Amino acid sequence: MRKMAQFKLDGVAIVVGAAGGIGREVAFTFAEAGVKGMLLADVNAEASAEVAEQAKSLASNPAYTYLSTRVDATDVTSVDEMVDLAVKTFGRIDYCINAFGVDVAEYVPPQQTTLEDYDRVLGINTKGPFLITRAVGRVMLSQEPAQADFGRLGLRDIGRGSIVNVSSAMALVAVPAKAPYTTSKHAVTGVTKAAGIRVNQVCPTWVRTPMFEEECRRIPETPEALNKLSPIKRPIEPDEVAAACLLVGPAIG
Template sequence: MINSTRLDGIALVVGSGRGIGREAAFSLAEAGAKAVVFADMNEDTAKESSEESKKYASNPAYQTAVFKMNVQDDKSVQDMVDYVVQEYGRLDYAVNAAGVDNGVHAPIAEVDVETYDRIMNINARGNLICVRAQVAAMQKQEPKTWTSRNGTRDIGRGVIINLASANSFVGLPGKGCYTISKHAFMAITKMAGLDHAPEGIRVNAVCPTWVRTPPLDVELEKNPEVRGMISAIVPIKRAAECEEVSDTIAFLCSPAASYINGTSLLVDAAVTTTVRLF
């Protein structure tokens, strides 16, 4: 194992009750985080995830907590970040994984503006508010250093990872609202990385295609056509395991990624590289 992929700081994962956020929290715990705060609008699932994380944590001093919040409520986002700093003294890694899908697909000419507002409100505005509060907390803390076989380097004040999407780069017919929101989330990532790099805050996005979260598993079970579609479109011929996304999040948080900023890691098995004809 490369030493610089180990973590030892305080993590906050927004949208960690379920799916990729939950696995991201587990990966951070496994990589050595001292504490992981599970933030979600669903307190029950966040509690379950928080309890389960104790099984995977590798830091002997590991602590975990739950914070009920909603990315659509500015005050609850600020309270969440204040809570982490008050309880644990700083915020080293923030992961923003709360998000919603399009629901019913519609071409742009038929986009329902209420749906557009709802999706943008959560995926773009909500996540911007999270990033803003997280950056503000990180600005106030001391930077850290990392000592490797070649000496000591500055690794900054904190790291933010946003769960964007392959749809941050390409479209999917009928998925306009989601695609627009994910392009916006990628722009938030680039701008935050650019604006706050001089302060030692790195901001990156992880951009997956289909990931085997419970809803996709249900879909794969009841609808073999979905499996066929994924196999036809994805060069690796299967959906990603959650861990294949969440472990990249832990990597991007680590000292090993200390020069990676304002960019995305596409976890898409090359889906976005080409038009696939068969």
């Protein structure tokens, strides 16, 4: 039986893309929120291991344990091995956050987009979340529902698990110079809606990550456009995206 306050976490989490700007903050936020176990995975195994060590120092759960691993989100065997490792180590999976993705190689009109870049972006940004949702979903559907003690609110069934896909505002609108990226994020919405289990999607606009810095380098007008289009007139910080993932994480069912 778990005892927890609203928007505090217990249980076990997988963070895929843990070495990235958003994934790193998700790992830190979930450790602070009280998860008792976490598997941090990324295509960059060394960087993922570093984030895992940093998250350990932030963990609020005295029973916290963790491990890190390399995963290729486009490869079904690699994904299945990651999920099997989590189950073997922790016994169950309560949360899975897909916080990885890549941008297009060139900002060009659709007519000039190469098939190689289209396949690369769709393979990582769309196939990856699908493979992970499929593998993690199997585990969540097979495990017993968890219960939590919300104090004055009493005991509640919090379900078998929750998956969060970190997507983009490009899941809702289009940018002609980024056709593969826009297509991939629209497709993530389809993966999220058709999952057959509880999956939420977070769709931030510009986030202060290396991808944003690269976009500013390629398109110097980006900060000016952001100032005009964004109510807060600045890029979103990665920890703010992580907070949104935390918000939808506890209400699992």
